[in-house]
Amino acid sequence: MNDTYGLIGAPVAHSLSPAMHNYWFKQYDISAHYQTHLVELENLDQAVSRLKKSGVKGFNVTYPLKTAILPLLDTVDEAAKEIGAVNTVVCSDDRLIGYNTDGAGFLEGLKQHFPELSGQHPSILIIGAGGAARSVALTLARAIGTRVDIANRTFDKAVKLSTACSVYAQSVPLTFKQAELQLDRYKVVINTTPIGFDIHENHPFICLDGVRSDTLFTDLIYQPRRTAFLQDAEHRGYPVMNGLPMLVYQGALAFEKWNGFVPETKKMEEHLIHKYLN
Ligand SMILES: NC(=O)c1ccc[n+]([C@@H]2O[C@H](COP(=O)([O-])OP(=O)(O)OC[C@H]3O[C@@H](n4cnc5c(N)ncnc54)[C@H](OP(=O)(O)O)[C@@H]3O)[C@@H](O)[C@H]2O)c1
Numbered sequence: 001m002n003d004t005y006g007l008i009g010a011p012v013a014h015s016l017s018p019a020m021h022n023y024w025f026k027q028y029d030i031s032a033h034y035q036t037h038l039v040e041l042e043n044l045d046q047a048v049s050r051l052k053k054s055g056v057k058g059f060n061v062t063y064p065l066k067t068a069i070l071p072l073l074d075t076v077d078e079a080a081k082e083i084g085a086v087n088t089v090v091c092s093d094d095r096l097i098g099y100n101t102d103g104a105g106f107l108e109g110l111k112q113h114f115p116e117l118s119g120q121h122p123s124i125l126i127i128g129a130g131g132a133a134r135s136v137a138l139t140l141a142r143a144i145g146t147r148v149d150i151a152n153r154t155f156d157k158a159v160k161l162s163t164a165c166s167v168y169a170q171s172v173p174l175t176f177k178q179a180e181l182q183l184d185r186y187k188v189v190i191n192t193t194p195i196g197f198d199i200h201e202n203h204p205f206i207c208l209d210g211v212r213s214d215t216l217f218t219d220l221i222y223q224p225r226r227t228a229f230l231q232d233a234e235h236r237g238y239p240v241m242n243g244l245p246m247l248v249y250q251g252a253l254a255f256e257k258w259n260g261f262v263p264e265t266k267k268m269e270e271h272l273i274h275k276y277l278n
């Protein structure tokens with residue numbers, strides 16, 4: 001019988017995770033199937049019990065369940081605990097073990113696409129302070145950043161995330177306006193807000209005048225492939241990276257937790273672009 005894997009969250013219908021994992025299962029001749037389960041926050045307990053009983057080998061967790069799932073797990077990896085969110089669960093011997101591969105996925109994508117950056121210990125600006133920002137900011141602060149500043153609409157949340165990052169790197173909380181005035185300090189600028197995901201709210205929300213010429217602009221959004229923020233940066237001649245590498249590498253690291261090896265990722269990015277994102 002096939003092993004089963006899945007994704008829980010709401011919404012999940014748009015997710016590329018089934019396409020990605022089922023492609024890898026086929027590629028490596030693994031007899032398994034990955035499918036989405038629409039799970040609202042109020043039904044999380046029952047959904048997790050049902051999955052456990054079904055003998056699922058592992059599952060991914062997405063919005064709005066990444067934090068709410070923590071108390072339902074038997075063990076949570078230290079990095080996921082610090083981030084306060086889990087996106088990957090391994091089911092083993094009736095135990096649920098939680099990990100967070102989002103930040104590590106972003107870092108791996110960055111290393112693959114811009115290998116020169118990680119050795120440079122770049123100064124980094126994170127725009128946003130939500131769940132994805134926490135995962136990316138803490139991972140980068142721990143791994144490569146000398147400075148990881150946080151700009152957020154709700155300033156209190158920028159303060160909280162910046163305080164957490166300052167254990168590993170220099171970090172200050174900023175308003176959007178303050179960030180805009182000191183953009184020339186950063187080698188990497190990462191938009192982690194959903195601005196740009198909705199075509200009605202796709203506008204450049206920060207003015208890029210005066211930025212140094214080698215600054216890399218990245219966005220966690222991959223659909224549209226270029227948000228207005230990335231389009232603006234690209235038109236000005238800056239290098240850019242969208243959220244697709246993060247999606248693929250967080251998936252590859254989840255796959256590794258379940259199967260013990262990291263699957264091929266370069267071709268996966270091309271496959272998803274050609275089949276789903278054109
Ligand atoms: N590529 C990938 O694999 C991947 C993985 C995970 C997430 N993502 C993407 O990352 C994005 C964020 O996800 P999340 O889970 O971190 O969401 P979240 O926890 O809801 O956080 C959203 C953040 O964006 C800010 N924000 C939202 N709307 C805004 C607006 N109109 N103006 C200014 N700031 C605004 C919020 O600021 P306040 O604090 O002021 O509310 C908050 O900091 C989503 O687009 C998601 O699709 C991509």
